[in-house]
Amino acid sequence: MRDTLDLLIRAPRAIVDGREIAVTVGVRAGRVVQLGSFDAVVEAIEVVELGSDEVLIPGLVDTHVHVNEPGRTEWEGFASATRAAEAGGITTIIDMPLNSIPPTVDVDALEIKREVAADQSVVNVGFWGGAVPGNLDQLRPLHDAGVFGFKCFLLHSGVDEFPPLSLPELEKALIEIASFDGLMIVHAEDAGVISSSPHPAGTAYAGFLESRPRAAENMAISQVIELSRRTGCRVHILHLSSSDALPMIATARRDGVRVTAETCPHYLCFDAEDIPAGATQFKCCPPIREAGNRELLWQGLSDGIIDTVVSDHSPSTVDLKRLDTGDFGDAWGGIASLQVSLAAVWTEASRRGFGLTDVVQWMATNTADQVGLTDRGRIAVGVVADLAVFAPDEEFTVDAARLHHKNAVTAYDKLGVRGVVRRAWLASPGLLVRA
Known part of the structure; x- marks a missing residue:
């Protein structure tokens, strides 16, 4: 019995090492211990045989999720968010430091958040710390306590308790974070450009789009790149929506600047021209831009300039979206998407000739690697056995009322998509700390 597996999954299709192959996956004590031929005969306590229409994939790692608990739990909480994640094939989330009260800007706040997450979460949960004015001396303690890096804003964050950094403050924070080889993740929009x-x-979406021009992203990203070049600190550009910035990111990398970038399903699925008047469920910052811009973001993924695709799940209560007035100026900016992000991205990716291997790379392997969770986000011997069964050809229509999100408002409501998560396995869901 010593060699008996806890679980054997016989998969005619599985994503392994960048390929789709037939394989048996053996699991013992929460780890993948064996990859064998499809017809291998192996003793296991539980044997699962997948159908020919199903693909075994690693559980996704979403590094950009706003859970909002404690403090704004009516927007979302760990119980609802992690159920939504699991239903969407996401087995690990990294929670953002703002929108909760208190924000995660010191170790005491981190411990509060860990305490409320511990007994509610059905997937793995890790935490980002925050970099705000006045907490420079808290960055190293937060790092030592296990946060995966630090988030900052270069303009008002939308909530007063998480203020932005000035450029001199950002430089000081980068110098401090570089001293322990940490990671700064940046909401990169320039306050001056937006204020002008x-x-x-x-109700016109075009008016909202004019208020958050590409120039705001382009300016801020160029400033972040220059400060990264000067300080040697690792930086990551959050929710890239302006394709204009792709050449400067590519050039910076060739110059040795340690910069990475992500984009989000809503920038890859929607375009400004098709957003109806008053449809504030589509409001997010930076905004969804034009169709031509969207296609250039897809090209950025193809070229490897954009490293990851993450949800930026940013929910709120229905009233804050101001669907009653449709006023883009008053509505909360954020899109709830955690449960549907895989299906949405796969739908658009497959239309453009990308394979499921690409989607897994962007949403599981690269995201895991970004935060140092190199034993997740892939199917290989030795990794944590967080897995999902995905039916890539099954179609469904998103119904906001049936999602696990706490509030039934999302830009994806009534959207037809391909790809259904039929099952997920988690080795041992819990709270994660940076290695």
């Missing part, structure tokens, strides 16, 4: 742009008001 038209103020958003009314």
